[in-house]
Amino acid sequence: MKIETERLILRPWEHRDRAPMARIHGDPDVRRFYYKVLTPEETNADIDLSIERARINGFHFQAAELKETGELIGLIGLGRVPDATKAVIPSRPDVEIGWVLGKQFWGKGLAPEGARAWLDYAWSIGLPEVVAFTARINLRSQRVMQKIGMRYDPADDYMHPKIPEGHPLHAHVLYRIGNPSL
Template structure:
């Protein structure tokens, strides 16, 4: 899976991505809406290996996002299959995590828009979902800018997050392939 935009390249992970992505995954601000909150270098390497397996098995996945002009790793973004733990699943979801130095530059919108276009045209997907903790206002705004919509009846509790944790209530967003 290789997608290029004006400023970005979405591509399979490489060994050189582990360190920079681990830095992002150990940043409390970057990980404030994720559980578990912080990931170690080894946990990040395991995450990347899982993403690589998904890409090989499915032809799409959560991939590295790099800036084209200098090769800097911006973060990770992509499509993946969910399990039955998401209401109405399994689904194809879009997700992202960007390192803090790359926030507020339009990279997430640019990459996610290109990823959805790839899903519609290349993968012929009919629908993509996104989900996040209810308190994750930045990701919710991005989903809405992408044209994704939520239905309160589809909100759910993420059972991987302990009861009482503010990250447990989740919101589900959907977008259908444009006609």
């Protein structure tokens, strides 16, 4: 799946993305709201999983490239909510949207730009709803959710099963948006 926006190319992963994506996932500032940074091996496994999921489901988190320079800025995309996550979210949502950008690309509206294009794609294939979730304290990511028209749904607050109680990343929030043509 290749999607173009004003400033971005959203496209399948290529071998050349692995090193820059490993730098992004290895940056403690980028991973501040995750439990830990990823090693290059974990990034490779993550990309391999995305390629496999895209083959099975037709979509997954993909590479986001800046048109102007050809640089990889990170990942943006849709994914089937993993079973283990689905099991702890009250409404058991099916499809999520997500984003992780290298920090030199933050604050330029690039995540919302790519995410809006992925939402258009979701509606074009008839998905009824897309959700996004993150740690309650990740306000920057929640701002992206708000900017693309998603609404916070307190009924779907949940506790991350792999993060210990009392840890600042334990509490998670969920935002949702419905397909406007259904």
